[in-house]
Amino acid sequence: MLHSNLLRLVARGSSSRLMSTATKLTTVEVNDETGIATLTMNRPPVNSQNVQLLLDLQASISEIENNKSRGLILTSAHSNVFSAGLDIFEMYNTDVERLRTVWTELQNVWIALYGTSLPTAAAINGHAPAGGCLLATACEYRVMRPNFLIGLNEAQLGIIAPKWLMSGFTNVLPKRVAERALTQGRMFTTQEAFEAGLVDEIASSKEEAVEKCAAFIGSFAKVNPLARGLTKLQFRADNIKEFEKIREKDVADFAALASSPEVQKVMGTYLENLKNKGKK
Numbered sequence: 001m002l003h004s005n006l007l008r009l010v011a012r013g014s015s016s017r018l019m020s021t022a023t024k025l026t027t028v029e030v031n032d033e034t035g036i037a038t039l040t041m042n043r044p045p046v047n048s049q050n051v052q053l054l055l056d057l058q059a060s061i062s063e064i065e066n067n068k069s070r071g072l073i074l075t076s077a078h079s080n081v082f083s084a085g086l087d088i089f090e091m092y093n094t095d096v097e098r099l100r101t102v103w104t105e106l107q108n109v110w111i112a113l114y115g116t117s118l119p120t121a122a123a124i125n126g127h128a129p130a131g132g133c134l135l136a137t138a139c140e141y142r143v144m145r146p147n148f149l150i151g152l153n154e155a156q157l158g159i160i161a162p163k164w165l166m167s168g169f170t171n172v173l174p175k176r177v178a179e180r181a182l183t184q185g186r187m188f189t190t191q192e193a194f195e196a197g198l199v200d201e202i203a204s205s206k207e208e209a210v211e212k213c214a215a216f217i218g219s220f221a222k223v224n225p226l227a228r229g230l231t232k233l234q235f236r237a238d239n240i241k242e243f244e245k246i247r248e249k250d251v252a253d254f255a256a257l258a259s260s261p262e263v264q265k266v267m268g269t270y271l272e273n274l275k276n277k278g279k280k
């Protein structure tokens with residue numbers, strides 16, 4: 001019997017199912033032919049990651065793991081943004097408890113995505129700064145549409161990202177390139193990201209990006225899934241262990257830093273600039 005929260009809706013033709021969970025800011029669509037699930041973030045306008053989106057992402061990742069999908073493709077419902085990273089509005093002028101929750105849920109999403117044994121790929125159909133880049137680099141493969149930006153821009157904002165947040169990024173780039181990009185807070189264009197190895201392929205449309213991600217996941221069709229998954233996790237084990245050791249202290253450090261008057265001031269100015277940009 002279907003769980004009451006699980007509505008099965010016919011999505012594209014008869015070969016895919018849109019499995020809408022109780023969540024509202026993400027959808028999961030499973031292709032019946034390939035068995036691959038597409039997880040779409042849908043929090044207009046820019047998929048900024050508030051607590052609700054972070055919780056919905058976790059619920060969708062577990063749903064995909066539990067429904068025995070063959071792989072997970074992460075993408076966005078919006079035409080020019082994959083995800084704008086953490087919702088800065090939610091971190092501004094708030095209490096320490098809320099900041100602790102924001103950071104804990106960001107950690108939870110990252111570990112769920114980075115640590116899943118399923119094959120994962122990101123169809124990056126728009127800009128992916130900061131937390132957007134974090135999600136993309138937690139996946140095993142990235143396909144991006146042209147003329148967008150991706151990167152960890154924290155240094156540009158005068159803030160220091162913890163090591164776990166950089167670890168997907170440092171996994172995919174040569175150490176020297178990663179160090180320079182992180183110290184510069186560099187945002188890569190799609191072409192630059194492709195040349196550096198931050199993204200694996202470029203696709204001219206979202207559909208093509210999803211197809212290329214599906215082809216990557218399909219490349220494991222003849223590999224034993226248990227062997228594949230355990231091999232993947234061996235590669236990621238050191239980063240995961242290191243993260244587990246510091247995760248609680250990391251929440252406390254983030255809450256202390258983000259609530260400090262200096263960082264709150266930076267956020268206020270940053271938000272003003274974002275709002276004014278919209279008026280220009």
Ligand SMILES: CCCCCCCCCCCC/C=C/CC(=O)SCCNC(=O)CCNC(=O)[C@H](O)C(C)(C)COP(=O)(O)OP(=O)(O)OC[C@H]1O[C@@H](n2cnc3c(N)ncnc32)[C@H](O)[C@@H]1OP(=O)(O)O
Pocket residue numbers: 045046048049080081083084085086087088089091127129130131132153154157159160161162254257258263266267270274275277278
């Ligand atoms: C200053 C940040 C402080 C963070 C404090 C942390 C404390 C220290 C901890 C150390 C760890 C740091 C880890 C951080 C992880 C993060 O993810 S921080 C978030 C960083 N994100 C960004 O810098 C992205 C900002 N946004 C953009 O660059 C652009 O919006 C875009 C390229 C994504 C899209 O551009 P465009 O399509 O032109 O849309 P806009 O007109 O700019 O925006 C539309 C709309 O969305 C609002 N918005 C954009 N980004 C965010 C966001 N991250 N949070 C909340 N809201 C956002 C923007 O204000 C517009 O709103 P209005 O339409 O004007 O109402």
